[in-house]
Amino acid sequence: MTQRVEPVDALVVVDVQSAFVTGEGAVPAAGRLVDRTADLIARARRDGAFIAHLQNDGPPGSDDEPHTPGWELHHPVAPGPTEVVIRKPYDDGFEETALGTVLTDAGVRALAVCGVMSEMCVQATARTALELGYRVVVPHDAHATQDIPAAPGIAEAVPAATVSRVAAYALGSDAETTVPAAAVTFTAPSAS
Incomplete structure (x- = not known):
């Protein structure tokens, strides 16, 4: 039987965009990530949790440049x-966006964060959520990133799975980072 954690009342899906989960630019664990995030979204919807899909607006010429195929969200949204x-211009989903306001307005107190890239947008968004007083769950199998290439004379290559684990671990003991996506449970937010 899979362990369960206390329910969260929101799911934040970070940058699960075509450029990062399909084609040559996909993260190494794209298939697993897509499966886990799709399951989390389906269960959050079923249980009435609030869902925020973050969509990164990359700079001109990037794989996630707005209104290009790579910028499109991979999972269908039920607005x-x-x-x-x-939409967000920075790694942190709270920086210069309405994320904080919509979570507050919805009465959210605890959230699960999933998506890409573990050490950038996922970690930055989860860290700010912690600083704002939310209970934060980052399921270990529902975020991913790229391998870090070797830096000759400095370090060997670092596999993506290791980068993801270190990124989550760096959030500290206040974040719940060792649970699998299957252990995350949802509930509807309480009225503020």
Whole structure:
């Protein structure tokens, strides 16, 4: 039987965009990531949790440049009062976006964070959520990144799975980072 954690009332899906989960630029664990995030989204919807899909606006010429095929969200969105898309210009999903406001307005107190890239946008968003007083769950199998190439004379290559683990571990003991996506449970947010 899979362990369960206390329910969260929101799911933040970070940058699960075509450029990062399909084609040559996909993270090494793209298949697993897509499966886990799809399952989390389906269960969050079923249980009435708030869902925020973050969509990174990359610079001109990047794989996630706005309105290019790579910029498109991979998972279908069911827009409405409990599911939103928030475009973001920075790694941190809270920086210069409405994420904090929509979570507060929805009465969210605890959230799960999943997506890409572990050591950048996922970690930055989870860290700010912790600083804002949210309970944060980062399921270990629902975020991913790229391998870090070797730096001759400095370090060997670092596999993506190791980078992801270190990124989550660096959030400290206040974040729940050792649970699998299957252990995350959802509930509807309470009215503020």
